[in-house]
Structure formats: structure tokens, C-alpha cells
Amino acid sequence: xxxPNTQKPHKSFAAIDFLWxxxxxxxxxxxxxxxxxxxxxxxxxxxxxxxxxAAVHFxxxxxxxxxxxxxxxxxxxxxxxxxxxxxxxLIGTGIWLLTDIGIIHADSANTIxxxxxxxxxxxxxxxxxxxxxWRRLSGQFEVDDNDD
Numbered sequence: 001x002x003x004p005n006t007q008k009p010h011k012s013f014a015a016i017d018f019l020w021x022x023x024x025x026x027x028x029x030x031x032x033x034x035x036x037x038x039x040x041x042x043x044x045x046x047x048x049x050x051x052x053x054a055a056v057h058f059x060x061x062x063x064x065x066x067x068x069x070x071x072x073x074x075x076x077x078x079x080x081x082x083x084x085x086x087x088x089x090l091i092g093t094g095i096w097l098l099t100d101i102g103i104i105h106a107d108s109a110n111t112i113x114x115x116x117x118x119x120x121x122x123x124x125x126x127x128x129x130x131x132x133x134w135r136r137l138s139g140q141f142e143v144d145d146n147d148d
Contacts, residue, residue, distance in 0.1 A: 013132035021128050025121040028067045035113045040064055075127020087126050091119045 033041045040060060047053050079087060095115055098104040106112050126133075 013129070013136055017132065018125065018129050021125040022122060025071060025124040025128070026118065028064070028071060029117050029121045029124070032064055032068070034117060035110045071124040071128060075124055075130075078130035079127050083130070084123070084127070087123055088119075091122055095119060 031040055033039045044053065044057050044061070047057055075084060095104065095106075099106050104115070106115060
């Protein structure tokens with residue numbers, strides 16, 4: 001007699017799954033701040049200079065804080081310090097290479113700010129996706145045994 005399989009089948013992690021995480025991280029980063037002037041930072045600054053902050057500013061701020069906490073904790077736990085530094089170095093040198101061969105033109109402060117924000121979003125997406133990527137590369141599951 002065979003024993004029924006009680007484990008749920010794990011969904012395969014595909015490139016589109018990573019792209020969704022990049023998009024989510026990009027939204028979080030760019031809604032928080034961007035050089036175009038349409039961001040939470042600009043909205044709060046304008047409100048503070050005008051008639052002061054209202055409950056909605058704090059409410060949206062807490063929502064953003066929750067998003068940042070999820071992404072930063074996931075990145076810190078999955079990549080660790082060394083992995084985060086190496087990932088940032090890979091992204092940074094990738095941007096440098098694209099600039100060096102003429103695909104990207106980092107000729108203004110705004111362009112550099114946009115590149116840094118996009119790089120940050122990619123780093124956060126890698127952190128959020130690393131367990132899936134590691135499983136695909138190695139076939140091993142990573143389990144967090146912390147009893148927090």
C-alpha cells in the first residue's frame with residue numbers, strides 16, 4: 001500500500017516571478033523618493049511647509065515603513081551582509097559596464113539618482129527572491145531555524 005503524499009507541490013520559480021518582485025521593489029523605492037518630484041518625501045515636505053502634516057501622511061508613511069521592513073528584513077536574512085555587499089557590487093559594476101560600453105549615459109545627477117534607485121530596487125528584489133533562486137541553482141531548501 002502506498003503512502004499518500006502530504007507535501008504540497010512547490011511552485012517553480014520563473015523569471016516572471018523575479019520580475020514581479022523587481023516591479024514591487026521599484027514601486028516601493030520610487031513611491032518613497034524619486035527625482036521627478038512625485039514621491040512620499042516630496043508630498044510630506046510640501047505638506048510640512050504649508051499647513052502641516054495630517055493623519056493621511058502618517059498612515060501612508062506607516063504603509064511604506066511596512067513595505068521597507070518586509071524587503072529589508074528579507075534581504076538581510078536571505079543574503080546576509082556578505083551577500084548584500086556582493087550583490088550590490090555586482091549590480092554596481094553592471095551599471096558601470098553598461099555606462100562604459102555606452103548603453104547607459106550617466107551624464108547628470110538626476111540620471112545617477114535614477115540609476116541608484118533602480119539598483120536599490122533590484123537589490124531588494126534579489127533579497128526577496130534569493131531563497132527561490134538558491135533552490136533553483138542548488139536544489140537545496142534554506143530553512144530559517146531562528147526561534148524569534
